[in-house]
Amino acid sequence: MSIAEKFEVIAxxxxxxxxxxxxxxxxxxxxxxxxxxxxxxxxxxxxFNADNVIDFKGMCKPIEATQMFYNMKSTHxxxxxDMSNIDVSxxxxxxxxxxxxxxxxxxxxxxxxxxxxxxNTYSYCYALHTIHGKVRVNADTTYTNPFKExxxxxxxxxxxxxxxxxxNVQWSTKLTVKSLLSILTALSKxxxxxxxxxxxxxxxxxxxxxxxxxxxxxxxxxISAGWTIAYA
Amino acid sequence: MKTENYIMLKxxxxxxxxxxxxxxxxxxxxxxxxxxNYHEISDExxxxxxxxxxxxxxxx
Numbered sequence: 704m705s706i707a708e709k710f711e712v713i714a715x716x717x718x719x720x721x722x723x724x725x726x727x728x729x730x731x732x733x734x735x736x737x738x739x740x741x742x743x744x745x746x747x748x749x750x751f752n753a754d755n756v757i758d759f760k761g762m763c764k765p766i767e768a769t770q771m772f773y774n775m776k777s778t779h780x781x782x783x784x785d786m787s788n789i790d791v792s793x794x795x796x797x798x799x800x801x802x803x804x805x806x807x808x809x810x811x812x813x814x815x816x817x818x819x820x821x822x823n824t825y826s827y828c829y830a831l832h833t834i835h836g837k838v839r840v841n842a843d844t845t846y847t848n849p850f851k852e853x854x855x856x857x858x859x860x861x862x863x864x865x866x867x868x869x870x871n872v873q874w875s876t877k878l879t880v881k882s883l884l885s886i887l888t889a890l891s892k893x894x895x896x897x898x899x900x901x902x903x904x905x906x907x908x909x910x911x912x913x914x915x916x917x918x919x920x921x922x923x924x925x926i927s928a929g930w931t932i933a934y935a
Numbered sequence: 936m937k938t939e940n941y942i943m944l945k946x947x948x949x950x951x952x953x954x955x956x957x958x959x960x961x962x963x964x965x966x967x968x969x970x971x972n973y974h975e976i977s978d979e980x981x982x983x984x985x986x987x988x989x990x991x992x993x994x995x
Contacts, residue, residue, distance in 0.1 A: 897966050901957040923939050931968045933959030
């Protein structure tokens with residue numbers, strides 16, 4: 704290796720070290736060394752790409768996260784965020800959390816617990832294909848356009864019980880069988896909860912559900928319990 | 936072999952079925968739900984209802 708080439712390698716290393724140090728400094732400052740808890744609107748309209756993603760290394764622990772990633776312009780989100788402590792008594796806490804982040808392809812697992820409602824939380828994420836981790840709900844969780852216009856969504860896993868109206872995946876025509884099974888399994892089979900409730904799938908889901916024995920079993924149980932199934 | 940019997944409503948061409956809360960081209964009624972709870976609206980009416988839903992980005 705020539706002296707010039709060696710110098711280039713050293714310069715690259717210094718540059719990368721500086722960039723890494725800057726990211727660490729930013730993460731510490733932005734989170735007040737992990738003490739900050741209010742993150743509503745924190746990354747609204749922000750833009751990250753693969754090269755400048757910030758790793759908060761667990762220091763970012765929101766209690767409030769309304770619109771935290773609303774209308775982000777990037778394909779990537781910051782990582783190392785732990786939402787397990789968000790205030791689930793606050794019904795707005797994940798309203799529009801990722802809404803309109805139209806370039807996002809995947810969501811990392813932020814450990815979001817079951818909340819009172821899912822209000823436009825993932826809506827208008829047109830390119831989103833995978834939600835890593837789980838979408839956690841409970842029988843009281845309410846839904847308003849949770850996945851509206853999520854046209855690319857394929858992979859989603861529900862943990863908990865769906866027990867209210869408004870769960871609607873009609874735009875997500877590419878959902879996998881596994882994802883559909885997860886949704887159908889989550890539908891409450893308790894008739895005192897399910898009676899009079901409805902859920903909306905895409906018309907293309909009908910054949911997929913009816914063609915898979917596990918999906919069909921959960922589907923039949925759900926209808927027997929009282930779920931009306933709409934295909935829009 | 937077990938056969939399940941459900942009531943399935945199918946909308947006419949260019950129509951959407953609704954009970955005022957849920958909308959679909961096909962509605963499979965849950966146990967206890969009744970066909971008389973549903974009526975048809977046109978596709979245009981359905982699109983209008985959807986577009987009238989609150990658009991969050993316009994409120995911010």
